[in-house]
Amino acid sequence: MLLNVGMSECKGMDSPMDDKIKLLSTHGELLEDTEEYMRLVWKLNYLTVMRLDIAYSVSVVSQFLSAPSKSHVEVVKRILWYLKKTPGKGVIYSNSNHTRIAGFLDANWVGSHKDRWSIIGYCMFLGGNLISWKSKKQSVVSRSTTEFEYRAMANLICELIRVSDILTEIGYPLECPMSLYGDNKATIYIAAKPVFHERTKHK
Structure with a gap:
């Protein structure tokens, strides 16, 4: 090139x-x-x-x-x-001697400088090897960063479930529950302490 x-x-x-x-x-x-x-x-x-x-x-x-x-x-x-x-x-793909599934999420609220749309990105690993990834603009307007993060997590959870179903169909056992990793403090606090739900606009 x-x-x-x-x-x-x-x-x-x-x-x-x-x-x-x-x-x-x-x-x-x-x-x-x-x-x-x-x-x-x-x-x-x-x-x-x-x-x-x-x-x-x-x-x-x-x-x-x-x-x-x-x-x-x-x-x-x-x-x-x-x-x-x-x-x-x-x-690079290698044998890591485990079959754990993990998803990593990043979301940029109003991140597009061109049209001010929000952008989500995620990647998924099986046994430490990358198997799925995506970056896209959100088609729905979110009124807060917390709401946007929850929408982004919902997208990743759907992908995790889809991959889990495919692996189950082909007889590939999962060793443990799937993991989802995000870095938004508001959503982490709400997930850890339900009392924070009362302080959000969306319940």
Whole structure:
């Protein structure tokens, strides 16, 4: 890919995207020819199957395929610079001698700078190996971060149950209850002490 775009000798970067950058649809001067940008983003989309570390960055630049600007091109170049420096990274599967299922959740309320929609992301591990992952914008507006976190947890729980049902059908026994990990303090407090339910808008 780097050879095709003439960047085989480019410098390397430690991260695929600057976490301080906020891309908008009106960000910078628009490109006259968008075909090269589109082809490059499509190639990066295919690469995310093996390189999950660039999945978020690629999903961001994919939102501007209809009207990319020069600023968006710079972000795509940074992803390529990151790939140049990290050719050996990828998803590694190994035998961890257990069959525990665990789901990890992260939610960003009103996280999209483009349209202010909230974004959820989760990944699921079986025996310590990644088997399922997703990042998407919420289609329902939540009025608080706590409500949004609960909606995100509900999505992950549905995925955990689906995987559990599939494993049961093929005769794959589960060693212990599935685990769900999140980092929102409000939802943790409410789950730990039911008295906090009285302080929320939604009961």
